[in-house]
């Protein structure tokens with residue numbers, strides 16, 4: 125049984141109970157077939173209320189991203205010009221990488237409603253439930269040497285932070301290098317994976333996860349004290365297409381600025397949004413922990429740490445521990 129006529133029937137009677145008997149007559153199918161189809165639809169995110177006496181009532185439909193809606197909002201020139209939207213994927217990173225290997229142009233965007241194997245930094249996973257967030261990966265082809273890749277991560281964090289602050293007016297800040305936090309809890313993550321040849325970047329896959337409309341029940345309990353969403357913090361749901369379109373515009377503008385003027389304007393913007401500067405911190409590196417006060421970024425994208433003896437140490441890559 126195709127579920128479209130059944131959904132249509134409920135959509136035509138918003139908020140009303142429809143008896144199994146009348147559905148059965150209207151669609152010419154058995155009541156068992158209807159019940160099975162409703163169970164299936166519930167699995168796909170539709171919510172029904174069932175009453176023995178009255179039948180079924182459609183309470184809510186799953187939210188789907190719309191590429192048309194996104195295209196209508198898009199002001200970016202290259203970023204998101206081509207969008208591939210998927211229902212369920214392992215990770216959008218894999219799709220974008222395969223496309224980049226096949227020659228996909230800069231700005232080609234992969235979006236998924238759900239990731240079943242979303243990847244985070246440091247080999248961690250990324251919670252990506254259906255219809256609740258922005259899970260996206262984009263192909264970049266910057267003509268810069270490979271050791272500039274961290275700058276792109278910082279640039280992406282700045283763009284995302286500026287955009288989300290503008291759209292939601294929430295107090296969002298950047299924790300070095302690229303986590304976005306609201307009052308100490310993470311709301312988005314950035315994962316850049318690159319391929320290089322002869323010291324030049326062939327392409328970069330920029331993966332962005334934004335926890336937009338997740339509820340507390342969407343997170344594993346152990347993450348609740350560290351992670352949050354725009355919805356939990358603001359008490360309202362956000363239109364994901366609007367979030368994506370605004371971010372792509374901001375991201376592209378900063379990317380063009382970076383290509384014209386280099387990294388120094390990005391340093392200034394990053395420092396203005398940072399919640400890490402001036403606070404004593406422990407940086408966990410494979411070579412051991414470094415304790416000191418982050419005081420700024422240098423031109424390469426390393427964070428400058430002032431040690432207890434007053435010397436300044438640039439740190440390129442580390443995990444930032446809990447505030448000291």
Ligand code: BTN
Nearest residue numbers: 215242243244245260313331333
């Ligand atoms: C982090 O650990 O902070 C980075 C998380 C990056 C998650 C995004 S979601 C879209 C893209 N696909 C993935 O598998 N990961 C990134």
